[in-house]
Amino acid sequence: MAHFEKANSINEWMDQRLAVNTLKKVMQTEYWIPKNINFLWAMGMVLAATFGILLVSGIFLLMYYKPDVNMAFDSVNYTIMTEVGYGWLWRHIHGVAASLVFLVIYIHMFTGIYYGSYKKGRELIWLSGMLLFVTFSAEAFSGYMLPWGQMSYWAGMVITNLFSAGSLELYGLVEWIRGDYVPGDAFLTRFFMLHVLLLPLAIIGLIVLHFGTLRIPHVNNQDGEEFDFAEAAKLYKEGKVKESKVIPFSPVFLSKDVFVLGVYFILFFYLVFFHFEFAMDPVNFDPADGLKTPPHIYPEWYFLWSYEILRPFPKDPGLVAFGIAQVIFLMLPFLDRSPNVAPASRRGLFNVWFWIMLLDMLVLTVMGKLPPQGIWNTIGLVAALVFFALWIALPIITKSEKKL
Amino acid sequence: MKELKIFSVVAIFTLILYWGVEPFAHSQMHKHVEGHNFTYDGTADIEEAEAKVAVAKETKTKVAEAEATLAAKKTFWADVKRISKLNGNAANGEGLFAMCAGCHMEGAVNMGGVTPPSLEKAGALYDKNYLIALVKNPAMASNVDHKYADTMMHPMGSVTTMVVDDQSIADVVAFLMEKKKGEMTSKEAFKDACGRCHAMRYAKTTQIGDTPVFKEKKDALAHEIKVLDEQALVKGYMGKLPPDLSMMIRARSAEYMETFVENPQSQLPGTSMPRTGLSHEGYEKVKQYLTEIGDPSKPAREAIGPWVVLFFVVFSVLALLWKKEKWRDHH
Ligand code: HEM
Numbered sequence A: 001m002a003h004f005e006k007a008n009s010i011n012e013w014m015d016q017r018l019a020v021n022t023l024k025k026v027m028q029t030e031y032w033i034p035k036n037i038n039f040l041w042a043m044g045m046v047l048a049a050t051f052g053i054l055l056v057s058g059i060f061l062l063m064y065y066k067p068d069v070n071m072a073f074d075s076v077n078y079t080i081m082t083e084v085g086y087g088w089l090w091r092h093i094h095g096v097a098a099s100l101v102f103l104v105i106y107i108h109m110f111t112g113i114y115y116g117s118y119k120k121g122r123e124l125i126w127l128s129g130m131l132l133f134v135t136f137s138a139e140a141f142s143g144y145m146l147p148w149g150q151m152s153y154w155a156g157m158v159i160t161n162l163f164s165a166g167s168l169e170l171y172g173l174v175e176w177i178r179g180d181y182v183p184g185d186a187f188l189t190r191f192f193m194l195h196v197l198l199l200p201l202a203i204i205g206l207i208v209l210h211f212g213t214l215r216i217p218h219v220n221n222q223d224g225e226e227f228d229f230a231e232a233a234k235l236y237k238e239g240k241v242k243e244s245k246v247i248p249f250s251p252v253f254l255s256k257d258v259f260v261l262g263v264y265f266i267l268f269f270y271l272v273f274f275h276f277e278f279a280m281d282p283v284n285f286d287p288a289d290g291l292k293t294p295p296h297i298y299p300e301w302y303f304l305w306s307y308e309i310l311r312p313f314p315k316d317p318g319l320v321a322f323g324i325a326q327v328i329f330l331m332l333p334f335l336d337r338s339p340n341v342a343p344a345s346r347r348g349l350f351n352v353w354f355w356i357m358l359l360d361m362l363v364l365t366v367m368g369k370l371p372p373q374g375i376w377n378t379i380g381l382v383a384a385l386v387f388f389a390l391w392i393a394l395p396i397i398t399k400s401e402k403k404l
Numbered sequence B: 001m002k003e004l005k006i007f008s009v010v011a012i013f014t015l016i017l018y019w020g021v022e023p024f025a026h027s028q029m030h031k032h033v034e035g036h037n038f039t040y041d042g043t044a045d046i047e048e049a050e051a052k053v054a055v056a057k058e059t060k061t062k063v064a065e066a067e068a069t070l071a072a073k074k075t076f077w078a079d080v081k082r083i084s085k086l087n088g089n090a091a092n093g094e095g096l097f098a099m100c101a102g103c104h105m106e107g108a109v110n111m112g113g114v115t116p117p118s119l120e121k122a123g124a125l126y127d128k129n130y131l132i133a134l135v136k137n138p139a140m141a142s143n144v145d146h147k148y149a150d151t152m153m154h155p156m157g158s159v160t161t162m163v164v165d166d167q168s169i170a171d172v173v174a175f176l177m178e179k180k181k182g183e184m185t186s187k188e189a190f191k192d193a194c195g196r197c198h199a200m201r202y203a204k205t206t207q208i209g210d211t212p213v214f215k216e217k218k219d220a221l222a223h224e225i226k227v228l229d230e231q232a233l234v235k236g237y238m239g240k241l242p243p244d245l246s247m248m249i250r251a252r253s254a255e256y257m258e259t260f261v262e263n264p265q266s267q268l269p270g271t272s273m274p275r276t277g278l279s280h281e282g283y284e285k286v287k288q289y290l291t292e293i294g295d296p297s298k299p300a301r302e303a304i305g306p307w308v309v310l311f312f313v314v315f316s317v318l319a320l321l322w323k324k325e326k327w328r329d330h331h
Helices: A010-018 A022-028 A039-060 A072-083 A085-117 A123-145 A150-164 A172-177 A185-215 A229-237 A249-274 A301-310 A315-335 A347-369 A374-399 B002-029 B043-061 B063-085 B090-103 B128-136 B166-179 B185-191 B215-238 B254-262 B280-294 B299-329
Strands: A032-034 A246-248
Touching: A010 A022, A022 A249, A032 A229, A032 A249, A039 A085, A039 A185, A039 A249, A039 B002, A072 A085, A085 A249, A085 A301, A085 A347, A085 B002, A085 B299, A123 A185, A123 A301, A123 A315, A150 A172, A150 A185, A185 B299, A229 A246, A229 B090, A246 A249, A246 A315, A249 B166, A249 B299, A301 A315, A315 A374, A347 A374, A347 B002, A374 B185, B043 B063, B063 B128, B063 B166, B090 B215, B128 B166, B185 B280, B254 B280
Parallel strands: none
Antiparallel strands: A032 A246
């Protein structure tokens, strides 16, 4: 048995047993953050907070939700929305958070791309981030099945059909995923399990991993500047806070995070109370009906860009394109051949690449919702081709980039 | 300031994104239907018939039939217009109303597919022109004449043999408008206007009225059988069971609901749901009920929302002060 002195305070008692003081240093007061960063670096905390909100509101919804095709719709739309005190509030919070979390994920991703935060030691941050993106997508999709409305059913039908892999006709696989010939009770209960247990567990694990990958390389900064954190930290601790290039995460950077969170929550709760329709598709307020196909089937907005990459092509090439689009962002750290870690604005052609990519994703997203007719179809096709052209061009233009 | 510049870039992209996937996409996905503010003069019906003539001519099928329908619609709505100018006499109308009451009475039973609605507050629910049209020819008025080779076959069709001349029609409608109005609850409006066809399970009401609470399971089952029987009749009449309207207010846009109720054919061509002829106020009452049942948290949202938002405004201001204090001397 190890030797323990008598502790004189709770803090000391905890420290002896759990090294809380060391933990506090490592994770807060001596977790050094570059001073030269803007509010975009608070997006990670915004994401963590939104995930927390999703978790808490989800737990409340889970107390009344019934995963059964005959009861699911009414348990959400009647029991939770009408009978349970403030059930509507939890549901609107959950719905709005599920939509906003993707907006913030995209902002967070494009911030990383803009400042080159996926390179030179930060590859694992990027990869773990992308894994989070993929798991979040699965989480959102499985959650969308739960109210068992028309869109739940038909989106479930369309997306699981993709696994038949076009001309390979793997209908056996599709049935295996559904547990039935069409989406039904087996389908609903397994997506329920994924949504409330397996995927949230995976997400929590991945968030820990993501934070872990940040610790050694530290976050990037607005100039992509490389500096000696140990030296900067020493200056800071000596009281030369003005000269030092770093600040401790807590309380200095945290105070800024909290401010950004506050502003974000103004928007968040404005949407929850006064403008939640964007996050809750009207079509899903019609109960699932396997005999009545809705006139327009489309995914939630955050999947539209990849949906639009699937749509304008013939069946098999479309599926291949869709498959590539799902994983191509994972490859970013390896396709960017430039040695520079710097904001895109200083990286010549890469700057052009960045803004075209952003616009292209925006165009794909909007086209993904419009009916695939006439001019919309053409614009969608061109945007999808541009998307792939950009990825092919990336290694070439970054290879020829001048070293800064 | 640099941060504000970055923020405006993020905000602009977000707003364009929002505009693209919400207002713009919806404007492209749903056809625009012109509303007529719950007035009924046949404009929409005649336009529809004209469009059908054009299609018939193009495909060279049933041109004569389409033209005949158009002519019939024009004559019909011209008649309605003429009658609407007459001075109705409510006192005369009261006598004529006895004929209506033969079908429309307390405890009425299913008749040709549906149970005739109560007319006790008809004056507060329906549009006057529509009522004239309805008594003149129910199938034409509710724009479902295409379902009948002979519009006499409409469940209320025989009214045309009871109240025949223009003045009588004007009189009975005047009676309804003057004597059968009175304040209506939103629930009564729903019951009279939609309840004979549509159930509302979140309000525990069906085509045969509110479902009582039964002590004995036997009684509950007996009631359920009655409901099923009634629904079978409605289904036989309409071709399908009209959907439950509990969540409809959130499943359709406000604009869709208005134009659909005003003229179901405008949104679902060929549908068997008849026009119900509500006046603007009548529709507002029905809408209020659909909202109370389908979106009951509206008042609570409006009461709590501003305070929560205000809380975070104050929170942000305090956070900003804290940040300023922590970052002092750092630059
Ligand atoms: C959804 C859950 C996520 C959470 C909770 C999360 C959280 C965080 C946090 C707290 C930080 C540090 C602060 C900051 O720079 O914002 C961070 C950094 C980072 N994240 Fe995420 N993140 C998530 C998803 C993603 C995704 C989808 C990606 C993109 C693939 C990503 C890529 C990055 C990168 C590259 C950094 C480093 C930024 C830098 O060094 O400047 N993260 N994340």
